[in-house]
Each structure stands twice: as structure tokens, then as C-alpha cells.
Amino acid sequence: MTTHAAATLPLASVLPISSGLSAAGRLTLGGCDVRDLVERFGTPLYVYDVATLKAQCAAYLDAFRAEYPDSDVLYASKAFLNRPFARFIAEQGLGFDVVSGGEIEVLRAAGVDLSRVYFHGNNKSPGELALAVQSGIGRIVIDNEGEVALLDRIAGEAGRTQAVLLRVSPGVDAHTHEKTTTGILDTKFGVPIETGAAERAVRAIADAAHLEFRGLHMHLGSPIFEMDPYVLGIEVMARFIAEICRDRLGVEVPEFSPGGGFAVAYTGEQDAPAVASYAATLSATLRREADRLGFPLPHITLEPGRSIVGRAAVALYTVGARKEIPGVRTYVSVDGGMADNIRPAMYGAMYEALAAERPLDPPEETVAIAGKYCESGDVLIQAAEVPHLQAGELLAIPAAGAYQLAMASNYNLAYRPAVVMVEDGEARLIRRRETPEDLVALDVD
């Protein structure tokens, strides 16, 4: 039973909104005591808070309905997806952005409305494109000039006309990590404007017999903490809509997507803009540019991934070995690591941790929280301020909902973790922990 509101907890700003404290002084998530969850489901355990997920979905729908009614919100599935989770997101009123045949198959298996699915990717295979066309995907987002002819042929063979967007790289730096920036010239994603490729691709789509050009897409990178990249990106795209599509090619642009990349805080010191601020800035910029350049306001689609799920989940680990190197560093190891969260090793992502069974205890030391896998780089947090952690106690790492399980691996033949959704004191298992049988299930002897 929860006795404290989330606001009184340390790291309250990055914990799920339903977080609290049990009568025994332990962290609760969705009204569930972390110790009870772990006794049922083990560690590492990923706990998604339904209240936070619902609030984030509603924040996007409400903010954009208010600022720009002709809009649709698509959840970027790559942040985290499985079948029950897809159904849950669809029930909240969101469509989906996918980047692989696998994501399409999971959405199909979940029974969601595929006409609200947008298919991205810089190297979609002919098989994936055929799957998308045949399953009635709402939009395919063409990413390069070669894909125009390929998709036109595939749509023709399927006897369909496929509605498409074109992903343009507008040449705008979103000031994110080099591995997560996508709107600049030197990126594998999208067709650049400045080389003339974007203009050629629009012309080719407009001329294609089996493609219907619906509009343009940009995605600048992730996470974007500032408004300026969106403003600059929309300005560049607006000029392209007016000067190239309309004036030079005579092509209307009824739809536009400014992509995703909306930031979330990972540590108590970080401050991400509110969803309403993104909505206000994006909408005002697009209205101003459409007005100034004289083109009709397009329908827009937003593609938040991280900011729908990031804060909603907490990763729970059991503390294990301790190694003190006097004058250098203390390592405290947990029973997960880079196999369930590659982000710190891959791009230096920052997190903070909480002693989950005594979250109000003040920090006593600064330690490195190490994973258990066979890489020196398997360190989840370089300098965590925590009480003196004891083997067997639980460690919580908040802001664990996005791009962690989605990038999880079986490195060292780790069992990928169980996932639960919590609400009103109830925990629902939505993915079981892997077993030894799973590890050999695909082997052919």
C-alpha cells in the first residue's frame, strides 16, 4: 500500500508518476511494492507504470488537438514494443511508426489498425515493402531515390496504389549525440535538399503510376531538448514545400511530419520541455511559415517514442558483488547491465539510481554501478550517489522505458528480463523472462 506521493521521493521527477512509498518504506510503482514484484517476477525486472503511459499519450493528443487539430500522434514502436503493449497504445488512441517487417508483424499479431501505421527505414527490403503494401499500411515513408522505383513496382505487382511520404534531411543539427542525430547532410537517413536529391525524389514519386504522393517527413534526431532545431527544420521544410514542390514541380503537400525526438529527463538535474511547449512551438512555426509562403496547412503526424515510454518504466536489479579500489573507485555490480541496457555503453547515456527498498536513505558514497557482462564497458552508471548498498537489496534505475528492452540482447546468453505493467496495486506480466529453453529454441542440431 502506498503512503507517500511521488513528489516526496528523491528522483521524483524521473520516476513514474504513480511512484510512492509503502508502509514498510519501500518504493512502490503503480501501488505495487517493489519487493513483492521481484518476489513474483525476479530481477532484472522492467516495470511499466500505466498511469504515466496514459498521461503521456493523453498529453500528446490533448496538446496537439488544442494547438493543431488536424494532427495525428503515432507511437514510435522502436522505443519498446510487444503485442500486449501495442494493444494498450492503440487503446490510448495513438497510431504507430514502424521501421521493420518485424514491427509490422507484431502489430498485425496485435490486431491494431494498420491504416494508422507509417513505415520508415533507410533500407527496407523488397520483402518488407511487399508485406507493408499487402497488409494495408497507411503510409510508407520513402527514404531514398532508389526506393521510389522499387516501391512503385511492388505496389503495381500487388495491384495497389500506395500512399507515401518522402523523408527529407533538412540539413539541421539537433545537437544530440552523433549516433542519434539524423537531420544533417552526412546521415544515412532521408534525401537531402541541398544536393537536389529531394526535388528529384518528389518528381519521381509524383510521376510513379502506383504511388500517391501525400507529403514530407523529417526527423532531426533524439533526444532534442531545444526548440530551435524544430523551428529551423520546419522553416527549411516550408521553403521546400513552397519553392520546390509547389512552384517548381506543381505538387501539393497535404501532409507533413516533423518526426519525433521529444526529450525526457534521465536524471534529476535534467529538465525536458513540456509536451505542450513542443506542441505550441511546432504549431506556431508551421502556421507562420504556411501563412508567409502561402500554402495550405498540412495534416501533421507526430512520432514520439521515448517521451511516451521513457519515464514510464523503472528497471529493478538485485545488488551483488562489491569491489573497492582504494583511491580509485568502488564498483557495485547488479544482476543486469548492457544486455538489457546498452545505452550507457553505446552513447554515454546518463542515469541515476535509488536504493529501492529504502529510497529515503541519504546517499553515503559515490560508486560505479556495473553490469554483470563480460565487457569492462558494461557500467550502467559511472558515478551513482547511493547509500552503502548491500548484496541482495534492490536497486531501481528510473527512466528505463525507452530503447533499453528494445535494444536488449542475449549477450553472454543472458535471459532477457520479464516486463510487467502496474496499475492500482495490480501487476500484469506482459513478457515473461527468457528461459534456458528459449536460449536453444532456434538451434538446429
Ligand SMILES: Cc1ncc(COP(=O)(O)O)c(C=O)c1O
Ligand atoms: C523516423 C523516426 N521517428 C520517430 C523516432 C522516435 O524518436 P524518439 O523516440 O526520440 O521520440 C525515431 C527515432 O529513431 C525516428 O527515426
